[in-house]
Amino acid sequence: MSTPHTVSSDLVVIEAPRRPSLGQRAGIVLVSAITLFALFGPWLVGIDPARQQLERYLELPSLGHPLGFDQLGRDMLARLAHGARLSLSLATVSVLSAAIPGSVLGLLAAWRGGWPERVLAAFADAVLALPGLLLVLLLSAFTPGGFWPLYVGISLALWVEYFRVVRAASRILLASPHVEAARLLGFGPLHIVRRHLLPELLPRLFTLMRFGFAGAVLAMSALGFVGVGLQPPTPELGVMMIELLPYYGEAPWLIGAPVLLLFLTLLGLLLLAPEREAA
Amino acid sequence: MNPALVVENLAVLLGDKALVRDISFTIPAGGVLTLLGESGSGKSLLAQAIMGNLPAPLRCEGQVAIGGQSTAAADQSSRHAGWGRRLALLPQEPWLALDPTMRVREQILETYSLVGKAQKRGARGLAERALASLGLGDAARKYPFMLSGGMAQRVAFLATHAAGAPVMIIDEPTKGLDADRRGEVLELLRAAQAEGMSLLCITHDIWLARQLGGQLAVMLDGAMIEQGVTAEVLDAPRADYTRRLLAADPGSWPAGQAASAGDVVVRVDGIAKSYAQHTLFAGVDARIAAGEVVAVSGPSGSGKTTFGNIVLGLTKPDSGQVERASGLAPTAFQKIQQDPGAAFAPRIRLRQSLRDLVELHRLDWSRLEALLGRMRLASALLDRLPHQVSGGELQRIALARVLLMKPALIFADEPTSRLDPVTQQDVFALLLEHVRASSCAMLLVTHDADIVRSVASRRIGLSGAT
Numbered sequence: 001m002s003t004p005h006t007v008s009s010d011l012v013v014i015e016a017p018r019r020p021s022l023g024q025r026a027g028i029v030l031v032s033a034i035t036l037f038a039l040f041g042p043w044l045v046g047i048d049p050a051r052q053q054l055e056r057y058l059e060l061p062s063l064g065h066p067l068g069f070d071q072l073g074r075d076m077l078a079r080l081a082h083g084a085r086l087s088l089s090l091a092t093v094s095v096l097s098a099a100i101p102g103s104v105l106g107l108l109a110a111w112r113g114g115w116p117e118r119v120l121a122a123f124a125d126a127v128l129a130l131p132g133l134l135l136v137l138l139l140s141a142f143t144p145g146g147f148w149p150l151y152v153g154i155s156l157a158l159w160v161e162y163f164r165v166v167r168a169a170s171r172i173l174l175a176s177p178h179v180e181a182a183r184l185l186g187f188g189p190l191h192i193v194r195r196h197l198l199p200e201l202l203p204r205l206f207t208l209m210r211f212g213f214a215g216a217v218l219a220m221s222a223l224g225f226v227g228v229g230l231q232p233p234t235p236e237l238g239v240m241m242i243e244l245l246p247y248y249g250e251a252p253w254l255i256g257a258p259v260l261l262l263f264l265t266l267l268g269l270l271l272l273a274p275e276r277e278a279a
Numbered sequence: 280m281n282p283a284l285v286v287e288n289l290a291v292l293l294g295d296k297a298l299v300r301d302i303s304f305t306i307p308a309g310g311v312l313t314l315l316g317e318s319g320s321g322k323s324l325l326a327q328a329i330m331g332n333l334p335a336p337l338r339c340e341g342q343v344a345i346g347g348q349s350t351a352a353a354d355q356s357s358r359h360a361g362w363g364r365r366l367a368l369l370p371q372e373p374w375l376a377l378d379p380t381m382r383v384r385e386q387i388l389e390t391y392s393l394v395g396k397a398q399k400r401g402a403r404g405l406a407e408r409a410l411a412s413l414g415l416g417d418a419a420r421k422y423p424f425m426l427s428g429g430m431a432q433r434v435a436f437l438a439t440h441a442a443g444a445p446v447m448i449i450d451e452p453t454k455g456l457d458a459d460r461r462g463e464v465l466e467l468l469r470a471a472q473a474e475g476m477s478l479l480c481i482t483h484d485i486w487l488a489r490q491l492g493g494q495l496a497v498m499l500d501g502a503m504i505e506q507g508v509t510a511e512v513l514d515a516p517r518a519d520y521t522r523r524l525l526a527a528d529p530g531s532w533p534a535g536q537a538a539s540a541g542d543v544v545v546r547v548d549g550i551a552k553s554y555a556q557h558t559l560f561a562g563v564d565a566r567i568a569a570g571e572v573v574a575v576s577g578p579s580g581s582g583k584t585t586f587g588n589i590v591l592g593l594t595k596p597d598s599g600q601v602e603r604a605s606g607l608a609p610t611a612f613q614k615i616q617q618d619p620g621a622a623f624a625p626r627i628r629l630r631q632s633l634r635d636l637v638e639l640h641r642l643d644w645s646r647l648e649a650l651l652g653r654m655r656l657a658s659a660l661l662d663r664l665p666h667q668v669s670g671g672e673l674q675r676i677a678l679a680r681v682l683l684m685k686p687a688l689i690f691a692d693e694p695t696s697r698l699d700p701v702t703q704q705d706v707f708a709l710l711l712e713h714v715r716a717s718s719c720a721m722l723l724v725t726h727d728a729d730i731v732r733s734v735a736s737r738r739i740g741l742s743g744a745t
Binding site for chain 1: 591593609610612613614616617618621622623624625626627631632635636639640677680684
């Protein structure tokens, strides 16, 4: 929660609208560039990422194929673009489907109190006690290589932090004088959520979601890397890394590409943070 | 001997706008200067400028000499080395500055050994003797949350004082305190004075200024408009503004008139409330009628606010009943909160908050405009966020918001304890005017016996039973 910019107890200074810092602007540029690449890259490259031309095995980058070809003679740029699209959209969906129910449940728990809150909190603690990746591994064991267990598993591991943060912050807000005043003035729950809770909660949720997104991309890559996540030949960043690792010595740019893309995505997301982090 | 504190031509600037200007004064060794003025007059800025901890966008000019060592006011960091040793600051509500995870003795010890540079063993003895001398011997092993307000205040005072700074700046030491606590604060300050400390005391509290004696300076809009011997200034103020300030002190308000009570709006029968093992009150009966101003009195911690919240229906009593007169709207009972800054949704512009209310109850916006006009509030204020409006203005907006609901009962919970005397008088005048005009009842909680005497037609006593 940002504190009002008050210079002293008895002097109120009207603050100028804050301009994004240099770091934030860099973050905005990075994140939008990567988003555009993931959205339009596959279409712009226009090459099937699964098409093998074995004779072009590990071919060097050229004008028509800026990243060259991989170990099976597939166009590397096409694979990178498809990989970015898949990894980033899966991460977005996982984060949203963790954040929305997590926040709603947190809000309900804080609002309702009593036994529903205790039950939800106990469930959240139980989920928290399991390492997140273990949960995904467990689900993936039933349907190896599938998309759904990966997605459900990551959401299940991630919703707890939204629940906990929203519940803790809402409890404080619901006990505050301004909510008390709103109740006395006859306002209902919807108004209180919209005007009193959400404006305070959203900056924190945004922070959590940025970190959660970074976590989801990493988790998926890690799972792909250990061979539990999506399976080859699906162009997913983690899968690509494991496939290309043996060729590190001969063609380092091949494995370098997904690693750099992942690094830049996470860097961009972390740079988006307001200078004084809200949460 | 050098004077303890000399300030020459001090100014505090934001851009090229002077927030505080032409401040010059001298406090002799062992002397007292009290700064009196309303919120926004720049008192606290002046203290920050002398300490050298003005926040970034502000600059200052002039000279500050502490114990004969002169520094340019602008060179703020030059005074940091003397913090605690040559110059100390007791902040507002100083108990908030205590470390909640440290025992009292360790906190005091820290000041002796780290700031005062006493030997570890010597420091322990010093700390214990100092605690005992303030009657805190038993508190040494406690944590701050286990202390009463008065004890915490003494601990904070000791922590400020322990490194032996000969000059202490004290910011609003009696803000929001009841008469007993104010007396304790005065004793502390007098004891410090008797040890030869020099004090710069910033306050709204005219009673405290008179008791401290010494010199008095009155501030208005960042300048000193009157300066002299305290008793002389208070008895024969020369500036108009000083006269207004003195008249605004609740001590000089006229005594209240008995109100003609109308129909009973709420009956309270035998209510009791306790938290854990602590009984706040039990068996309280009350009838509150339209047109009455009923003060809830009792020592601090006796549950005055809880009582009001039970009457409003915000808190459930453990036993007993609260019965509203029939035919009242659910929103007929309203509350004016102690801290107006916390009474509005913090990130929503005031105009939006009020428009939501008008739309919810299908009210007439022009009625609100009229109310704001009578509160002498410019409509442009509504385009700001709550924290961008001063406390006095915000409290008047809160009052307009409550009156818009045509309440049958207003519970005013310390409505002015965070406001300065002129604003306080203003808010009370408006509050009473509207309570009388709309024949609504008012339940008032205040620590200030003078306000009760002047405003209330009747009182309900809470004994503070344990």
